[in-house]
C-alpha cells in the first residue's frame with residue numbers, strides 16, 4: 001500500500017478531548033503521550049482542530065461545572081500563549097486561513113455538553129465571547145435541554161432546549177447533535193435555523209450504535225449544509241475495527257450523496273481508537289485506504305479539510 005505522509009495531506013477535525021486531559025493530568029498541549037498534540041498536528045500540510053471543553057457531570061459536585069468550564073478555558077488560553085510558535089486560536093474560517101498562511105496550527109473551541117454552561121443562555125453568550133463555535137446540546141447524561149442517546153433516549157428537546165438552540169444559532173454557535181437523543185436530533189433539525197452538525201458520529205446503518213446517525217439524520221445534515229465528523233472510536237466504527245470498516249462508513253455516506261457533508265471528528269483523547277491506532281499521526285493510513293478504494297484527491301480534501309472550513313465560515 002502507498003504510504004502518504006502527514007505533510008502531504010490537510011487536516012481539519014471537529015472533536016477532541018485533549019484540553020480536558022491537559023487540565024486533569026497536567027499534560028502539555030505541545031507534546032504529550034496521548035492521542036493528539038500540537039507538535040504532531042503541525043506535521044500536516046495544514047491543520048485545524050476543534051478543541052472541546054468537556055467534563056463528565058457525574059464526576060463533579062453539583063454546581064461546579066461552570067467553574068470547571070472556565071478553568072479548562074484558562075488552560076486552553078495558557079497553552080495557546082505558551083505555544084504561539086506552533087498554534088493560534090481561531091474563531092472563523094478567515095482566521096484559519098491566516099493561521100495556515102503563517103504556518104501555524106489553527107485551534108478552535110467547542111463545549112461538549114451544555115451542562116458545562118449550566119444550560120444557561122447567558123453563559124452561552126459568555127462562551128460566544130470566548131469564540132466558542134460549537135456546543136453539544138448534551139453529552140451522555142440527560143440535562144435540562146434534552147434526553148441523550150443513552151439517558152432518556154425517547155425524550156427530545158425541552159422548551160429550554162429549544163430556546164438554547166435558538167440562542168446558539170443567533171450567537172453564531174452551532175449546536176452539536178452528537179450525543180443527542182434521536183427525538184432531540186429531529187426537534188433541533190426541524191427548527192431549521194442553520195447547518196445541523198454532528199461533530200463525531202458515524203453511520204448507524206454500518207455500525208448499529210445509538211451514537212451513530214441514521215440515514216435520514218445524515219440526509220438532514222447534508223440538506224442543511226452541515227457536516228458529520230467521522231469518529232475513530234472502535235465502538236462507533238464497529239466490525240473488526242479495521243480500516244476496511246472505516247471505509248464502509250465513508251462509502252455509505254457517499255452513497256447518500258454526502259461528499260460535501262462528511263468530515264473528520266476523531267474523538268481524540270476521548271476514546272479507544274480503532275485500527276490499532278495510537279493517535280492523530282496514524283490518520284494518513286485512512287487517506288491511503290480511501291485513495292486505494294478510488295476516492296480522488298479533491299474528494300478526500302473535502303472530507304479531510306474543506307467541509308469543516310465551509311461550515312465554520
Ligand SMILES: [Zn+2]
Pocket residue numbers: 112178179200270
Ligand atoms: Zn463525545
